[in-house]
Amino acid sequence: MKSVAIIAEYNPYHNGHQYHAEMARAKSHADIVIAIMSGQFTQRGEPAIFSKFARAESALNGCDLVVELPQFYAMSYADDFAYGGVKTAQILRADALAFGAECDDLDLLKAEANRVREADIKSGRSYAVMMGDETFSQPNNILAMQYIKAADPMLDLIPIKRIQNHYHDTELTGRIASATAIRKAISAGHDFSESVPASIDTALAVSWEDFFPLLKYKILSHTPEELRNIYMMTEGLENRLKSSIDNSHDFSSYMQTIKTKRYTYTRLQRLLAYTLLNIKEGQPITDIRVLAMNDKGRAYIKGIPHLHTNINKKNASLFAMEIRATQIYNLISGDKRNDFNTPVIYQRTSF
Amino acid sequence: MKSVAIIAEYNPYHNGHQYHAEMARAKSHADIVIAIMSGQFTQRGEPAIFSKFARAESALNGCDLVVELPQFYAMSYADDFAYGGVKTAQILRADALAFGAECDDLDLLKAEANRVREADIKSGRSYAVMMGDETFSQPNNILAMQYIKAADPMLDLIPIKRIQNHYHDTELTGRIASATAIRKAISAGHDFSESVPASIDTALAVSWEDFFPLLKYKILSHTPEELRNIYMMTEGLENRLKSSIDNSHDFSSYMQTIKTKRYTYTRLQRLLAYTLLNIKEGQPITDIRVLAMNDKGRAYIKGIPHLHTNINKKNASLFAMEIRATQIYNLISGDKRNDFNTPVIYQRTSF
Numbered sequence: 001m002k003s004v005a006i007i008a009e010y011n012p013y014h015n016g017h018q019y020h021a022e023m024a025r026a027k028s029h030a031d032i033v034i035a036i037m038s039g040q041f042t043q044r045g046e047p048a049i050f051s052k053f054a055r056a057e058s059a060l061n062g063c064d065l066v067v068e069l070p071q072f073y074a075m076s077y078a079d080d081f082a083y084g085g086v087k088t089a090q091i092l093r094a095d096a097l098a099f100g101a102e103c104d105d106l107d108l109l110k111a112e113a114n115r116v117r118e119a120d121i122k123s124g125r126s127y128a129v130m131m132g133d134e135t136f137s138q139p140n141n142i143l144a145m146q147y148i149k150a151a152d153p154m155l156d157l158i159p160i161k162r163i164q165n166h167y168h169d170t171e172l173t174g175r176i177a178s179a180t181a182i183r184k185a186i187s188a189g190h191d192f193s194e195s196v197p198a199s200i201d202t203a204l205a206v207s208w209e210d211f212f213p214l215l216k217y218k219i220l221s222h223t224p225e226e227l228r229n230i231y232m233m234t235e236g237l238e239n240r241l242k243s244s245i246d247n248s249h250d251f252s253s254y255m256q257t258i259k260t261k262r263y264t265y266t267r268l269q270r271l272l273a274y275t276l277l278n279i280k281e282g283q284p285i286t287d288i289r290v291l292a293m294n295d296k297g298r299a300y301i302k303g304i305p306h307l308h309t310n311i312n313k314k315n316a317s318l319f320a321m322e323i324r325a326t327q328i329y330n331l332i333s334g335d336k337r338n339d340f341n342t343p344v345i346y347q348r349t350s351f
Numbered sequence: 352m353k354s355v356a357i358i359a360e361y362n363p364y365h366n367g368h369q370y371h372a373e374m375a376r377a378k379s380h381a382d383i384v385i386a387i388m389s390g391q392f393t394q395r396g397e398p399a400i401f402s403k404f405a406r407a408e409s410a411l412n413g414c415d416l417v418v419e420l421p422q423f424y425a426m427s428y429a430d431d432f433a434y435g436g437v438k439t440a441q442i443l444r445a446d447a448l449a450f451g452a453e454c455d456d457l458d459l460l461k462a463e464a465n466r467v468r469e470a471d472i473k474s475g476r477s478y479a480v481m482m483g484d485e486t487f488s489q490p491n492n493i494l495a496m497q498y499i500k501a502a503d504p505m506l507d508l509i510p511i512k513r514i515q516n517h518y519h520d521t522e523l524t525g526r527i528a529s530a531t532a533i534r535k536a537i538s539a540g541h542d543f544s545e546s547v548p549a550s551i552d553t554a555l556a557v558s559w560e561d562f563f564p565l566l567k568y569k570i571l572s573h574t575p576e577e578l579r580n581i582y583m584m585t586e587g588l589e590n591r592l593k594s595s596i597d598n599s600h601d602f603s604s605y606m607q608t609i610k611t612k613r614y615t616y617t618r619l620q621r622l623l624a625y626t627l628l629n630i631k632e633g634q635p636i637t638d639i640r641v642l643a644m645n646d647k648g649r650a651y652i653k654g655i656p657h658l659h660t661n662i663n664k665k666n667a668s669l670f671a672m673e674i675r676a677t678q679i680y681n682l683i684s685g686d687k688r689n690d691f692n693t694p695v696i697y698q699r700t701s702f
Contacts, residue, residue: 214565216682217682220679221628327571328572338597
């Protein structure tokens with residue numbers, strides 16, 4: 001069976017994602033569409049609006065198999081995010097990798113990726129630093145080039161042009177809307193049902209604001225020396241985080257207080273997510289959690305090693321960071337589904 | 352000016368405490384009654400029902416000066432609690448120390464303390480271990496003997512017999528009721544005004560249950576190796592704390608889950624308080640925070656070094672543990688008074 005992988009956040013899963021999955025299937029002539037999806041926290045260092053279980057379930061509208069992008073990579077900057085996604089695709093033996101991009105000319109993207117790689121080597125600076133991380137104007141192109149850099153030559157690369165809306169659009173635009181616009185509609189209590197393929201229980205929606213009391217407790221209760229052990233806590237940022245926390249009463253005003261020209265908003269937000277989750281170092285990718293599948297997905301994974309359809313005492317240590325992220329996520333979301341009591345979500349394929 | 356010190360929790364301050372202060376003043380012929388009061392967390396490892404600021408203010412009904420027993424000692428077992436109190440009394444240059452006891456015969460208490468000390472030395476075990484910590488039936492006698500052991504021979508010791516109720520009484524018994532009974536009445540929403548000298552805003556009352564989400568987050572987000580650094584986290588207790596936390600939904604059921612014959616309820620509760628406050632080691636007593644005073648108290652402290660009537664950037668490091676305890680306490684209580692914005696509470700003496 002031929003397979004195509006998509007690396008995505010699905011925050012939340014919407015019609016545009018479903019369209020992308022259908023295009024990926026058509027362009028790659030694959031039998032199986034695999035979603036490699038971020039878990040409870042996203043690349044920008046935010047809690048996902050819905051749990052990974054709810055989002056994986058939605059994604060079965062278009063995908064045959066949904067696996068979790070390991071948490072550390074899911075909340076890394078573009079290089080590591082792309083590396084984690086491509087590595088996961090390899091473990092899943094994906095034949096192709098489809099990705100959304102502002103430009104769908106693969107040769108052009110490859111040439112650009114090469115040009116950047118060479119400039120990179122010459123300047124000795126990392127690509128992310130050179131591009132200013134999130135400041136590059138076409139975010140999907142950045143990721144696309146990272147996938148090209150990280151991918152094995154055996155992996156077919158399939159850029160798919162984004163339609164009708166841009167990544168940063170904040171207004172609902174009918175059937176195809178951006179995830180940002182949908183999150184905004186959810187928090188405002190507006191109807192967004194036209195933009196998603198399956199209904200979602202919005203009572204479980206969360207945002208950083210909801211997690212702020214825990215973050216505040218964490219920063220207050222630890223010394224600067226202890227906070228310095230958090231991943232990416234460099235250059236005295238621990239003092240900056242501590243100095244204004246006691247007088248901050250919500251997440252957005254706290255972010256306003258700590259931000260400087262030196263660090264992007266996302267860089268700091270990600271640091272706060274590392275702090276909340278108490279992440280001190282990276283994790284190697286050896287094993288992958290399967291979150292959801294239909295009959296075709298189930299047939300596909302048979303015989304592929306290092307895939308886990310449920311978590312138990314024996315394999316829990318392989319997914320310690322994911323389990324912890326869910327436990328902390330659930331403290332706030334009130335979601336009853338955790339990694340131990342939620343085996344793979346299975347849906348019989350309907351034709 | 353002659354002074355008498357009382358070491359107390361005032362959780363909350365009630366008529367029995369006021370009576371005790373009056374008896375201490377009368378029996379010692381002192382001009383000044385000093386209360387050495389626990390801060391935000393008590394000896395049994397519980398958040399005080401009201402903040403130290405509210406309790407210190409109440410205590411001015413009977414006391415002339417209220418200082419904070421350093422937080423580490425305030426939540427230690429009897430030996431260290433008594434040591435901290437006596438050391439604080441020394442810094443305050445107290446002439447006498449008055450304490451409540453079931454027995455008010457000082458010679459008898461001294462003889463008993465000596466007997467225990469000798470048995471102690473012979474057996475090589477600590478007194479607290481020998482007496483089973485909280486299991487000794489007359490808790491104030493235990494503390495009394497600890498004060499006798501810790502006190503300088505120059506300090507006058509004045510036992511005062513407890514009246515009308517016992518420490519563990521849980522029913523309101525009129526004008527003189529136990530603090531336990533008053534806390535119970537507050538949580539049940541009953542009237543307790545007859546039992547206290549000054550009205551208290553019960554909207555700010557807290558209990559361990561209120562802090563449980565923070566404790567749960569703390570234990571979930573840290574590895575056993577990290578938790579092992581908490582003070583008194585011995586013999587694999589970190590694994591015991593971690594193993595059942597994710598399935599516990601309130602403090603009392605969590606306590607039921609983790610308790611064993613090996614550890615008393617209080618020993619474990621105190622360990623959870625150390626965990627909540629992230630206490631890893633003790634603190635030396637060099638400087639003392641004055642919380643409240645009247646004119647006589649103000650006159651008394653003039654010229655005594657190492658006393659601080661307010662907290663600012665210069666002296667904050669001396670009170671880091673107290674400041675942190677207040678910050679964490681306020682996260683839950685919603686109290687706006689913290690160590691920085693609350694200078695000594697001053698009341699003009701009325702005659």
